Amino acid sequence: MASMIDGIDQRTQLAGQNRLELLLFKLGGTQRYGINVFKVREAIACPPLTQMPHSHPVVRGAAHIRDRTISIFDLSQGIGKRPVVNPREHFVIITEYNRNVQGFLVSEVDRIVNISWKDILPPPTASGSNHYMTAVTKIDNELIQIIDVEKVMSEVLGVDDTVSADLVTRFAEANAEYKHHILVADDSSVARNQIRRTMEQIGVSCTIVNDGKQALDQLKEWAAEGIDVSKHIAMLISDIEMPEMDGYTLTTAIRQDPNLKHIRILLHTSMSGTFNNALVEKVGADKFIAKFAPDDLAITVQGLLEEWRDKAEQTS
Known part of the structure; x- marks a missing residue:
């Protein structure tokens, strides 16, 4: 899976042209989700996890990956779906968000697609205010949901927005x-x-x-x-x-x-x-x-x- 992300530096020319590349994945069902490749370091089979006492339920443990300890989030549980039963049977997408590196458990890593931002649309108004989408798009006539990872992380880790x-x-x-x-x-x-x-x-x-x-x-x-x-x-x-x-x-x-x-x-x-x-x-x-x-x-x-x-x- 890591090879899917190889050459990410060569993809930077997409930025500024109103284009992006999405890494598609699943969370235990048929629905596909997307994440911007620029946020992704690699995708790997889930390594052994060390439980962390008193951590949020969405944090399924910590993994030692490439000489650093990384918290692993159950993304399915983070967006209100069923928690993962056996993490070792899943994959982890290693990402860098908001100055932090973390991993997200997913059931399947699909492929990378190149798409225009013009084809990325706001969530349908019928979704209400409690959803976890920042956007949606259609690929091969299938609706792809782009998850608001910042919302998931803020609910798990909390956010301090207090200025000194x-x-x-x-x-x-x-x-x-x-x-x-x-x-x-x-x-x-x-x-x-x-x-x-x-x-x-x-x-x-x-x-x-x-x-x-x-x-x-x-x-x-x-x-x-x-x-x-x-x-x-x-x-x-x-x-x-x-x-x-x-x-x-x-x-x-x-x-x-x-x-x-x-x-x-x-x-x-x-x-x-x-x-x-x-x-x-x-x-x-x-x-x-x-x-x-x-x-x-x-x-x-x-x-x-x-x-x-x-x-x-x-x-x-």
């Missing part, structure tokens, strides 16, 4: 006079709430949308109303992986639009890898930061806000 008290005091006071407003685009409900709560603590309000297309539509709507968008919002915080339009493509579209090109853009993503920094420069974003560390997010945003204020004062 000294930063809150310093940044909130600095921002009080300006009443900054920003646009946020992210397809994960967990990530949207994390960003919103972080911004509230430093005195910044947000307009929040669910994907890159919605973000671009909102920006163009403001511009069509005669609003100077680069003054109306201080910046855009955008995820990279999003249905219909990814963050790289969104950034490129903004930089090519004369009415929008001066907007400051922070790409904020659970994707890891040095290729991100190179692509940030290529598409013209101002900064890249990995999810999710509230202090790092607050400090990075504050730096961009101060640049925005300096430029506003120079042009006033």
